Amino acid sequence: MRNFAEMRRPLTVAEQVADVLREAIADGSLAAGTALRQDDLAARFGFSRMPIRDALRQLEAEGIVSIHPTKGAHVAGMDTTEIREIFALRELLEAEALRLSLPALSDDRLDEAEDVLARIDAEPDVGRWGALNRVFHLALYGACGNQRLLSLIEAHHNAADRYVRILLSNLNYRSRSQAEHRELIAACRRRDVKEAVAVLKKHLGEGMETLAAAGMAKKS
């Protein structure tokens, strides 16, 4: 038991609601711009509006929904500009994390990461690829020694998750992405920080360009 503060943490209704909503937004069930009526959600989940309010506020903090007093909550829509901003940040943050983590990364962790790649290849459920993709990336950064940096990276993964999933549902992109993942692993095994960072940047840059080219600009 490492952290007493985190032990036996009761799961509040609000957190569970937030999880469900986050997933529904990520997998596209709730499209960008969709109005999130507190009454509707309360009725649908079978709880009162209060925990739903808490959940919405949490999601707002994550940048996934936007709340306007008297106007309510909407699924945040990202235009091309925001997607570019997020990917630019991911490049910055993840490259740094990789630089910090790689020298301290055990071979075991690399094996684990490679296992995740195999699981992605074997996974038939499209909805899970996004989550596995995140696990793979975070596994590589786990030894970076900066917990806050990891949290930021995870938050940006979540923010872009639904768009990345659209990418991943394209089989062409997915095989290319997997190839780049394996390049990345290979560079990591050689402990070639420079090359690994270069591959990572290329990987993220291509993802961003593919998304931007797909013209996913949406107005909320």
Place this chain on the structure above:
Amino acid sequence: MRNFAEMRRPLTVAEQVADVLREAIADGSLAAGTALRQDDLAARFGFSRMPIRDALRQLEAEGIVSIHPTKGAHVAGMDTTEIREIFALRELLEAEALRLSLPALSDDRLDEAEDVLARIDAEPDVGRWGALNRVFHLALYGACGNQRLLSLIEAHHNAADRYVRILLSNLNYRSRSQAEHRELIAACRRRDVKEAVAVLKKHLGEGMETLAAAGMAKKS
């Protein structure tokens, strides 16, 4: 009027409470580890617990307070490790922002930034130095073109604000800090990106070391 979504935004009680609490935490009125009882705060502010709950959730998202279900909210305490993490992130984020912003930064903005420095020198109220310090830094990054990056930087400023204020209340540190600020401005005027980034990193690094050396580790 650029953004309709932000216009005529009504200020909710929760937001005002959050602002007051944030300032109280930043200026030290509420020390790290202080329990934030919803009932107490509600009585003190003269509102019910609901907007206080919302405010606390917002502050939790900013990393200023931590909430545990059934145990309540506490002012988040930072140990030396977390301070180092935050300053490491600030170096990464602000250096990038400066790199992006400097080529596009107008002389007018530099003049404005320099005005802020003068105001810092002239400001007798210690409590305002932290805010002015933030204004100065953000003025330099304003042309970076990545709104999300700026938000992240501001968030990390807020998170570290109360510790930075302790630094600034030390007159020795403050004059050295101002000297570095002026070095930074000078490098910016020469449009010397490399030198400006180097000065910025030195500036942040010294701040972090001074804080760490002060041994501000606190347990929450």
Place this chain on the structure above:
DNA sequence: TGTTGTATACGCGTATACGAGAATACAGTA
């Protein structure tokens, strides 16, 4: 027909109320 004023309804923010869980204090026993 187009515009403006008003009424009604919808949804959010806030207040009050209740129940559950945890912490603490006290008493009883070894």
Place this chain on the structure above:
DNA sequence: TACTGTATTCTCGTATACGCGTATACAACA
């Protein structure tokens, strides 16, 4: 005296209720 079990209290999470602002639709007038 030390430890354990129980009861009480404190605080939070959730439910319900109310008031207000905003939006929308319909009607009246230009």
